[in-house]
Amino acid sequence: MEPIQVVFLIGAALVLFSAVMVVTRSNLIHAALYLILTLFGVAMIFVLLEAFYWAVIQVVVYIGAIAIMIIMAIMVTRDVTGEEHEPFNKNVIWAGLLGLLVVVTLVWSLTFWPQFGAEIQQSVDSQNVIADLGSQFFSGQGYLIPSIVASILLLAALIAAIKIAFPIKQEEED
Amino acid sequence: MGFDPVQIVAEWLRNLLLGWGASDLLTEVILKFIGAFLVAAVIMLVFILLTWVERKGAARFQDRIGPNRVGPFGLIQPIADALKMLTKEDTRPEGADAVSYELAPILAVFSVLMAWAVIPFTETWIGADLSVGVMYIAAVGSFGVISVMMAGWSSNNKYSLIGAFRGVAQLISYEVPLFLSLLVPVFLARSMGVNSIVEAQGQGGVWFIVMAPLAAIIYFVSALAEVGRAPFDLLEAESEIVAGYHVEYSGIKFGLFQAAEFLHSFTFAALMSILFFGGWHGPWADQYMLLGLVYFLIKTSIFYLVIIWSRLTFPRVRIDQLMNLNWKFMVPLSLILLMGMPLIDYATRLTDNWVRVAAQLAFNLVLAAIAFGMAARADRRQNKRERVTFEGRPVAVMPKAPAAEEETAA
Numbered sequence: 001m002e003p004i005q006v007v008f009l010i011g012a013a014l015v016l017f018s019a020v021m022v023v024t025r026s027n028l029i030h031a032a033l034y035l036i037l038t039l040f041g042v043a044m045i046f047v048l049l050e051a052f053y054w055a056v057i058q059v060v061v062y063i064g065a066i067a068i069m070i071i072m073a074i075m076v077t078r079d080v081t082g083e084e085h086e087p088f089n090k091n092v093i094w095a096g097l098l099g100l101l102v103v104v105t106l107v108w109s110l111t112f113w114p115q116f117g118a119e120i121q122q123s124v125d126s127q128n129v130i131a132d133l134g135s136q137f138f139s140g141q142g143y144l145i146p147s148i149v150a151s152i153l154l155l156a157a158l159i160a161a162i163k164i165a166f167p168i169k170q171e172e173e174d
Numbered sequence: 175m176g177f178d179p180v181q182i183v184a185e186w187l188r189n190l191l192l193g194w195g196a197s198d199l200l201t202e203v204i205l206k207f208i209g210a211f212l213v214a215a216v217i218m219l220v221f222i223l224l225t226w227v228e229r230k231g232a233a234r235f236q237d238r239i240g241p242n243r244v245g246p247f248g249l250i251q252p253i254a255d256a257l258k259m260l261t262k263e264d265t266r267p268e269g270a271d272a273v274s275y276e277l278a279p280i281l282a283v284f285s286v287l288m289a290w291a292v293i294p295f296t297e298t299w300i301g302a303d304l305s306v307g308v309m310y311i312a313a314v315g316s317f318g319v320i321s322v323m324m325a326g327w328s329s330n331n332k333y334s335l336i337g338a339f340r341g342v343a344q345l346i347s348y349e350v351p352l353f354l355s356l357l358v359p360v361f362l363a364r365s366m367g368v369n370s371i372v373e374a375q376g377q378g379g380v381w382f383i384v385m386a387p388l389a390a391i392i393y394f395v396s397a398l399a400e401v402g403r404a405p406f407d408l409l410e411a412e413s414e415i416v417a418g419y420h421v422e423y424s425g426i427k428f429g430l431f432q433a434a435e436f437l438h439s440f441t442f443a444a445l446m447s448i449l450f451f452g453g454w455h456g457p458w459a460d461q462y463m464l465l466g467l468v469y470f471l472i473k474t475s476i477f478y479l480v481i482i483w484s485r486l487t488f489p490r491v492r493i494d495q496l497m498n499l500n501w502k503f504m505v506p507l508s509l510i511l512l513m514g515m516p517l518i519d520y521a522t523r524l525t526d527n528w529v530r531v532a533a534q535l536a537f538n539l540v541l542a543a544i545a546f547g548m549a550a551r552a553d554r555r556q557n558k559r560e561r562v563t564f565e566g567r568p569v570a571v572m573p574k575a576p577a578a579e580e581e582t583a584a
Binding site: 003005027029030033036052053055057059060063064065068071072073130 | 199203271273289304305306309310312313314315316319320323324327335339342346349367513
C-alpha cells in the first residue's frame with residue numbers, strides 16, 4: 001500500500017468517525033467540536049489531492065467562521081449539555097435508512113463519472129491554479145455573471161444584517 | 175547563495191540514512207519530521223527568552239531593574255520560572271468538561287506553531303513554501319479562536335465564559351482588517367506565497383512599507399488586537415473579569431496559554447517584518463545567506479519590542495471603543511485601500527517603477543490624512559456630546575500650610 005493511501009485512510013476514518021460522533025453526541029458543544037474535527041479531516045483530504053487552496057479555504061471559512069458561529073449559537077441555547085434530552089427519537093431508523101440511501105446513490109452515480117478511479121495528477125502548479133481560478137471568476141468566458149450575482153446577494157445580506165443590527169428608534173422619543 | 179549549514183547537515187543525514195538502507199521515502203519523512211521538530215522546539219525556546227525580554231523591558235519602562243538575581247542580567251530567571259510552572263499543582267475545576275479543558279491549551283500553542291511552517295527564516299530555510307502561504311497563516315490562526323472558546327466554556331466558570339465571549343468577539347472582528355491588510359502585500363507581490371512576497375521586496379523592488387504604509391499600520395494595530403495584549407487586552411481584563419478565559423488554568427496549562435500569547439506576538443512581529451519590511455533582505459544578504467537570518471531576527475525583534483512598548487504605554491480601551499475602531503474605522507479604511515491600490519497600479523502601469531511606488535505612497539498618505547482627519551473630527555463631535563457638565567468633586571485637597579495654623583492658634 002502506498003503511504004499516501006495510508007494517510008488517506010486515516011483521514012477518511014477520522015472524517016467518518018467524527019461525523020458519526022457529531023450526530024450521536026447529546027452534548028451540543030461536543031457535537032460542534034467533532035464537527036470541527038470532521039471539517040479538518042476534509043481539509044486533510046483536500047491536501048492529499050494537492051488542492052492546497054481549497055484545503056486552506058475549508059479551514060478559514062468552515063472552521064474559522066462557521067464553526068465559531070455554530071458554537072456561539074449553541075452557547076446561548078438551553079440544555080447545552082443535553083442532560084434533559086435524548087439525542088434520538090423514534091425517527092432514527094427512517095433517518096438512518098434515508099442516509100444510507102443517499103450514500104448508495106452517490107457512490108453508484110459516481111461510478112459513472114469518467115474520472116472515477118483516476119490517478120491523482122501529481123505536481124500541479126498550484127500558483128497557476130489560483131491565477132486561473134481568479135481569471136475565471138472575472139472573465140466573460142468564465143463565471144463572471146454567477147460571481148456578480150453571488151456578490152450582489154452577499155452584499156444584500158450584509159446590508160440587511162446591518163439594518164437589523166441597528167437599534168430601532170422609538171417613536172415616542174422623536 | 176553561500177554557505178548553508180542546514181543544507182549540509184540535511185544532506186549528510188540523508189546520505190547516512192540511505193546508507194543504513196532506509197528507502198527514499200522513509201528518509202524524506204524522517205528529515206521532514208526532524209525539520210518540523212526543530213522549528214517547533216526553537217520557537218518554544220524563543221518563548222523562554224521572550225518572557226525575560228518582556229519582564230526586563232517592562233521593568234525598564236516602569237523605572238525598575240527587573241530580574242537580576244539568577245544568572246547574568248537575570249538571564250536564567252525564565253528557566254526558574256519555567257521549572258516553577260512545571261512543578262505547580264495541576265488543577266481542574268469541579269464540573270469542567272475534561273477533554274475540552276485539557277485540549278484547549280494544546281490547541282492554542284498548536285495554532286501558533288503551525289504558522290511557523292511557512293515563515294522563511296532565510297532564502298532557503300522555510301518549512302513548506304506553500305503557494306497559498308498567506309492564506310495558510312490566516313487559516314491556522316482560526317484554531318486559536320476555537321481554543322479560546324473551548325477554554326472559556328469548559329472551565330465551568332462565569333468569568334472565563336464571559337472572557338471567552340469577549341475574546342471571540344474581538345478576535346473574529348479584528349480578523350477582518352487583519353486579512354484585508356494582509357492582502358495588500360499579496361497584491362503588490364502578485365503571489366500568496368510567503369517567500370515570493372519576500373523575494374518581491376528584494377532586487378528591483380522596494381520594501382512594501384514604502385508602497386503601503388497605511389496597510390502596515392492597519393496590520394500592526396489589528397495584530398495587536400489579535401494577540402489580545404494591552405491596549406486590547408479586554409479578554410483578560412483583570413479589573414473586570416479576573417483573568418478571562420484562562421482563569422481556571424494552573425501550572426503548565428496556564429504556561430501553554432502564556433506561551434501561545436507571547437509566541438503569537440512574536441509571530442506577528444515576524445510577519446510584519448516579512449510582509450512589509452523585506453524579511454531576510456538587507457545589504458549583502460544575497461551573498462551570505464546566514465546574514466539574512468540575522469536581518470530577519472533583528473527586524474522581528476524590533477517589532478516585538480514595539481509590541482511590548484505599546485503594551486506598556488497605552489491604557490486599555492473600552493469594548494465600545496474597540497468595536498468602533500474596528501468596524502467604523504479600520505474595516506472601511508482597509509477596504510478602500512484594497513480597492514484603491516489596484517486602481518492606482520492599473521493607472522500607472524505604463525510608467526517607470528519609481529513613479530508607481532510614488533503614486534502608491536501618495537495614495538496611502540492622502541487616504542491616511544483623510545481618514546485620520548475624519549476620525550479626529552468625529553471624535554471631537556462625540557466628545558462634545560458626552561462632555562461631563564457637573565462640577566468635578568475634589569479628589570485631593572491640598573492641606574493648609576502649617577504656618578497658617580500656627581498663626582490662628584496664636
